Amino acid sequence: MPDIGRLVGEYAQMVVDARRALHRIPEMAFAEKKTSAFVEAYLEREGIPVRTGIAGTGLVGLLEGGKSGPTVMIRADMDALPIAEETGLAFASVHEGMMHACGHDAHMAMALGAASVLNRVRGDIRGNVKFVFQPAEEGPGGARPMIEAGVMENPTVDYAIGCHVWPDVPEGTIGVRAGPFMAAMDRFDIRIIGKGGHGAMPHACVDALEVGTQVVSALQRIVSRHMNPLEPAVVSIGSFHAGAAFNIIPQEATLSGTTRTFNEAIWASWEQRLHTVLRGVCAAMGADYELTFVKGFPPTVNDDTVSEVVRRCAEQVVGPEHVVEPARTMGGEDMAYYFQRAKGCYYALGVKREGFPAVHNPKFNFNEGVLRLGVETHCRVALELLG
Numbered sequence: 047m048p049d050i051g052r053l054v055g056e057y058a059q060m061v062v063d064a065r066r067a068l069h070r071i072p073e074m075a076f077a078e079k080k081t082s083a084f085v086e087a088y089l090e091r092e093g094i095p096v097r098t099g100i101a102g103t104g105l106v107g108l109l110e111g112g113k114s115g116p117t118v119m120i121r122a123d124m125d126a127l128p129i130a131e132e133t134g135l136a137f138a139s140v141h142e143g144m145m146h147a148c149g150h151d152a153h154m155a156m157a158l159g160a161a162s163v164l165n166r167v168r169g170d171i172r173g174n175v176k177f178v179f180q181p182a183e184e185g186p187g188g189a190r191p192m193i194e195a196g197v198m199e200n201p202t203v204d205y206a207i208g209c210h211v212w213p214d215v216p217e218g219t220i221g222v223r224a225g226p227f228m229a230a231m232d233r234f235d236i237r238i239i240g241k242g243g244h245g246a247m248p249h250a251c252v253d254a255l256e257v258g259t260q261v262v263s264a265l266q267r268i269v270s271r272h273m274n275p276l277e278p279a280v281v282s283i284g285s286f287h288a289g290a291a292f293n294i295i296p297q298e299a300t301l302s303g304t305t306r307t308f309n310e311a312i313w314a315s316w317e318q319r320l321h322t323v324l325r326g327v328c329a330a331m332g333a334d335y336e337l338t339f340v341k342g343f344p345p346t347v348n349d350d351t352v353s354e355v356v357r358r359c360a361e362q363v364v365g366p367e368h369v370v371e372p373a374r375t376m377g378g379e380d381m382a383y384y385f386q387r388a389k390g391c392y393y394a395l396g397v398k399r400e401g402f403p404a405v406h407n408p409k410f411n412f413n414e415g416v417l418r419l420g421v422e423t424h425c426r427v428a429l430e431l432l433g
């Protein structure tokens with residue numbers, strides 16, 4: 047095995063520079079044009095063949111090893127958030143109202159660093175490493191269209207890995223968790239249709255606002271009264287709009303929300319459960335309803351064997367005392383789609399430090415010293431999986 051730690055050190059500054067360059071030019075979902083051009087130019091300089099324009103702005107670099115074998119995919123997401131940056135950094139966003147506040151700049155830089163390092167040892171590699179840069183992780187999701195465009199084939203991906211900067215895990219620490227790690231996430235929109243009229247004459251109306259309040263509380267009973275309390279699940283209503291004046295009974299109410307779970311059976315049951323509650327409450331109150339349920343990302347489930355490889359490799363990078371099992375999160379991640387096709391592990395790169403706010407905050411930042419830990423872990427895992 048070549049001295050991966052030393053090679054990673056040689057590229058550490060290049061990785062930091064790439065992160066800063068990408069941080070300056072954050073772009074929104076499916077509009078990552080400058081970002082895509084930067085990644086393409088980097089991989090071309092390395093002499094790694096690149097396919098561009100996948101699912102719009104996505105791209106894939108393919109490193110073919112000196113010997114034949116399986117294929118490992120290293121995935122990075124490319125999109126930024128609609129947040130006005132307030133870090134005051136010298137390399138802060140030059141795109142007004144947009145910011146890499148979720149660390150996707152770091153994810154890309156680490157994947158590029160891993161490409162440089164693995165390229166140096168390509169003659170010893172048995173198999174291939176695919177570097178997948180996907181758009182739109184923050185929504186609506188770029189993984190699925192990338193898969194539909196064939197990124198899991200030619201050559202077929204056997205293993206998929208990736209990591210996210212993780213504000214719940216201390217800096218210098220790496221988190222690995224086998225099994226369900228992130229939740230399935232869906233969106234729903236409800237329209238309650240009543241009969242509007244004068245505020246003084248409720249008997250002549252069907253009050254959509256009042257029906258809406260009963261719907262909100264009845265939906266909360268799905269989890270608290272109908273589900274096994276040992277299975278985590280969430281129903282959250284994020285918006286509720288009804289009415290325009292103090293003396294008018296509203297004709298309509300609109301609500302929207304999200305459901306979350308790790309459990310495939312619960313995930314499959316949400317839409318029917320919502321219908322049951324809506325049908326019953328609305329029938330009792332004389333209202334009608336419409337429900338639009340949009341199934342989102344599946345649960346992100348880490349494969350046991352690959353997770354064990356990541357844990358062992360992370361121990362070599364940061365020491366066994368700095369590898370932890372992070373808590374599961376009800377947040378979602380479209381890495382999950384790749385795991386439906388290939389065994390994989392999505393791990394957590396600790397960035398927690400006093401005074402650094404978490405992701406999606408206009409002051410989000412992290413110590414760039416952690417980047418080399420991610421690069422080295424990516425490389426070691428890829429080489430180990432390829433034997």
Ligand SMILES: [Zn+2]
Pocket residue numbers: 148184405406
């Ligand atoms: Zn995010």
Ligand SMILES: [Zn+2]
Pocket residue numbers: 148149150183210
């Ligand atoms: Zn993210």
